Amino acid sequence: MTMMDNAAAALSLVAQWGSLLALLVGVAVGVVAGAIPGMSATMAVALALPFTFALEPIYGILLLLGVYKGGIFGGSIPAILIKTPGTAASSATVLDGYPLAEQGKSGQALQMALYASCIADLISNLALILFAAWLASFALKFGPPEFFTLILFSLSIIAGVSGGSLVKGLIAGAFGLLLATVGLDLVYGTDRFIFGHPDMMGGLNFIAVLIGLFALPEIIAFAMNGKDEREGGVRALGDHKLPFSEVRRCMKTIIRGGVIGSVLGAIPGIGAAPSAFLSYSEARRTSPNKENFGKGELEGVAAAEAGNNGVCGATLIPLLALGIPGDVITAIIIGAFMVHGLQPGPMMFATNGDMIYALFMGLILSSIFLFFIGGASIRLFRFIADIPKSVLLPGVLVLCVYGVYAVNNSVFDILVMFAMGWVGYLMMRLHIPAAPFLIAFILGPLLEDNFRQAMLMGQGDFAILFRSPITWVFWALTVFTLTVLIRNGLRDRKAQQGRLAVANKD
Amino acid sequence: MTRLNTDLWVGVGVSLFAVALLVYVIPQAVVVPRSVRYIVLSPDFWPEILAYALLLLGVLMTLKGIFFTAPDGQAEGPSLFSAGSLRVLGIGGVFAGYYLLIPVLGMVWASVLAYGALAAIFRSRHRLAALLVAILLPLILYAFFTHIAGVPIPQGQYVRLP
Numbered sequence: 001m002t003m004m005d006n007a008a009a010a011l012s013l014v015a016q017w018g019s020l021l022a023l024l025v026g027v028a029v030g031v032v033a034g035a036i037p038g039m040s041a042t043m044a045v046a047l048a049l050p051f052t053f054a055l056e057p058i059y060g061i062l063l064l065l066g067v068y069k070g071g072i073f074g075g076s077i078p079a080i081l082i083k084t085p086g087t088a089a090s091s092a093t094v095l096d097g098y099p100l101a102e103q104g105k106s107g108q109a110l111q112m113a114l115y116a117s118c119i120a121d122l123i124s125n126l127a128l129i130l131f132a133a134w135l136a137s138f139a140l141k142f143g144p145p146e147f148f149t150l151i152l153f154s155l156s157i158i159a160g161v162s163g164g165s166l167v168k169g170l171i172a173g174a175f176g177l178l179l180a181t182v183g184l185d186l187v188y189g190t191d192r193f194i195f196g197h198p199d200m201m202g203g204l205n206f207i208a209v210l211i212g213l214f215a216l217p218e219i220i221a222f223a224m225n226g227k228d229e230r231e232g233g234v235r236a237l238g239d240h241k242l243p244f245s246e247v248r249r250c251m252k253t254i255i256r257g258g259v260i261g262s263v264l265g266a267i268p269g270i271g272a273a274p275s276a277f278l279s280y281s282e283a284r285r286t287s288p289n290k291e292n293f294g295k296g297e298l299e300g301v302a303a304a305e306a307g308n309n310g311v312c313g314a315t316l317i318p319l320l321a322l323g324i325p326g327d328v329i330t331a332i333i334i335g336a337f338m339v340h341g342l343q344p345g346p347m348m349f350a351t352n353g354d355m356i357y358a359l360f361m362g363l364i365l366s367s368i369f370l371f372f373i374g375g376a377s378i379r380l381f382r383f384i385a386d387i388p389k390s391v392l393l394p395g396v397l398v399l400c401v402y403g404v405y406a407v408n409n410s411v412f413d414i415l416v417m418f419a420m421g422w423v424g425y426l427m428m429r430l431h432i433p434a435a436p437f438l439i440a441f442i443l444g445p446l447l448e449d450n451f452r453q454a455m456l457m458g459q460g461d462f463a464i465l466f467r468s469p470i471t472w473v474f475w476a477l478t479v480f481t482l483t484v485l486i487r488n489g490l491r492d493r494k495a496q497q498g499r500l501a502v503a504n505k506d
Numbered sequence: 507m508t509r510l511n512t513d514l515w516v517g518v519g520v521s522l523f524a525v526a527l528l529v530y531v532i533p534q535a536v537v538v539p540r541s542v543r544y545i546v547l548s549p550d551f552w553p554e555i556l557a558y559a560l561l562l563l564g565v566l567m568t569l570k571g572i573f574f575t576a577p578d579g580q581a582e583g584p585s586l587f588s589a590g591s592l593r594v595l596g597i598g599g600v601f602a603g604y605y606l607l608i609p610v611l612g613m614v615w616a617s618v619l620a621y622g623a624l625a626a627i628f629r630s631r632h633r634l635a636a637l638l639v640a641i642l643l644p645l646i647l648y649a650f651f652t653h654i655a656g657v658p659i660p661q662g663q664y665v666r667l668p
Contacts, residue, residue, distance in 0.1 A: 051650070051655070053655060053657075054655035054657075165513075167566050167567050168516070168567070170559075170563050171516070171560065171564070171567065174560050174563060175560070177556050178553065178560070181553050181556070185549035187549070188539050188542075188549055190536075190537035190538065190539060191535070191537045192535070192536045192537070192549055192550075192553065193531075193536065193553075195535060219597065219624070220594055220597050222628065223590060223593040223594050223596065223597045223627055224590035224591075224594050225590060388631075389628070390625060390630035390631070390632065390636070391625065391630060391632050391635050393624065393628065394620070394621040394622075394624035394639075394640070395639055395643055397600075397604075397621070397624060398617045398647065399643075399647070401604065401620075402613065402617075402651060402659070405613065405660075406655065406657045411605070411608055411609065411660065414604075414605055414608070415605055418601045418605060421601070422598075430512055430515070430516050431512065432516065448552050451546075452546075455544060456547065459544070460543070460544030460546055460547070497574075
């Protein structure tokens with residue numbers, strides 16, 4: 001099929017009431033979920049996933065992408081109104097959003113957040129459309145040794161940037177890889193860590209592990225803390241109208257934030273929060289109003305929101321082109337592809353090109369839907385943000401149980417989810433990041449499978465892993481990344497020791 | 507116990523786990539065929555590599571815990587036995603009860619009870635809202651999954667839903 005054929009087929013997929021409705025519902029659910037403190041965009045996408053099983057693949061995936069985009073924007077609402085970021089990515093929005101709310105300008109801050117989110121999202125989507133196909137055509141030259149080195153490189157980045165401690169990130173990643181070995185061996189068909197339990201022959205259910213790891217620890221942690229704690233009350237919307245001159249003034253910052261988000265989003269493992277902070281710090285560095293940053297500057301809100309929404313489309317570049325999730329949310333979305341019998345990666349451009357182009361179109365549409373849904377519901381947000389956690393979290397538990405059961409009609413999966421909930425809580429308490437665990441769990445079978453295929457090709461000789469310039473590039477990148485991460489870790493440790501020494505002196 | 511450094515605890519725990527994997531779990535739980543063409547293709551090759559990696563990381567973490575004192579706020583170990591621990595135990599009870607009650611009462615009624623128990627543990631002040639959600643949410647989810655998504659939600663031994 002030519003590109004035009006694919007585009008025409010994609011248009012027929014997207015231009016259906018079902019696709020539009022899925023996208024609309026997804027964005028609306030995402031905005032509401034993101035606006036509820038304690039319901040992250042990750043949790044929203046994870047909980048929405050089981051509801052897509054009964055849908056057509058295109059409807060299901062569009063719905064999840066809508067939840068993702070809506071969730072990232074929705075996180076800015078409580079950040080501005082109650083100084084509680086709905087998602088980690090919205091942490092930078094608090095810096096200027098809440099001071100604006102205190103000045104009675106939360107309506108303007110929310111409008112600026114919406115405009116910045118939609119424009120940056122559009123930039124990110126364009127980056128995806130321009131670069132994904134190019135990267136995928138390049139990746140068609142990859143064989144098992146190249147994929148093995150690529151996945152190893154992705155794991156090194158993910159383990160490094162997901163937490164304050166590189167060693168803890170690597171420990172989490174190693175546990176994720178180990179858990180992925182549960183089930184029947186792919187080459188010999190023998191048991192690995194099954195302990196005679198037939199339910200474990202196919203490996204542990206990815207959705208059960210995911211939901212257990214990300215949703216249940218929040219419930220347990222809330223039980224430990226005991227009450228809804230909020231710094232400050234919900235602010236009134238105040239002055240609602242945002243003058244267009246303000247949007248024009250911030251346009252350069254928004255576009256820069258969108259570009260920063262697109263670049264960082266395309267690199268696996270970086271995520272939306274660092275992008276938001278980088279965009280914010282760049283805006284503060286170059287702004288003529290830099291002294292107002294942190295005291296209630298609309299440009300600060302625009303920079304933070306453009307930075308975090310700018311990653312949304314770009315994180316799909318490694319997912320669609322290479323089959324590698326760029327962050328935790330795209331790791332969940334990869335699960336949706338698999339459930340519907342689709343394998344993201346370079347071959348998908350050849351075998352399901354219509355689906356890829358349909359997703360591109362849907363993503364552009366989602367920016368438009370986000371603009372209208374976000375704009376229309378700004379006045380409702382303060383009620384959404386007020387839902388007490390003692391009513392919300394038991395509901396999340398019920399949703400988790402139904403959702404996990406629905407994947408395989410298996411009560412055993414519920415047990416796996418509960419077990420992973422406790423693992424996730426323990427990791428939370430011990431400051432071990434959960435994201436490298438999950439991503440390693442997803443990439444583990446791919447890593448091992450490509451390694452063993454490469455070994456079969458090379459008749460057990462490790463030299464096959466260095467057979468081409470592509471493998472050399474990925475080895476070099478892996479070594480470079482680990483060197484930088486170790487150097488940064490040592491530097492941070494020295495700085496901490498210096499601070500301690502000064503504190504002890506005092 | 508809580509005075510000890512978190513890194514040290516994590517390091518020791520991970521190291522012990524890795525040793526247990528190498529010495530007992532992998533030999534017992536990974537079945538290796540008698541004739542393996544290349545050692546790198548053996549079913550236990552990958553788990554063993556990961557166990558050695560965990561051992562190395564565990565030792566590194568232990569050394570970090572011994573020789574590096576974390577700044578304030580991180581130096582304390584995990585206070586797993588603090589004031590909220592009773593509520594956390596209660597959550598464990600709810601999870602276990604929920605799982606065990608599904609085959610007996612069915613998912614809907616087990617969910618109603620689990621919701622109520624959790625709201626009680628959280629000492630929710632919004633009792634009416636909690637009661638309404640506890641009953642309506644499982645029923646709505648049942649209707650969606652059974653009648654729209656075609657997923658047979660487990661029914662109990664006592665009350666069967668249409």
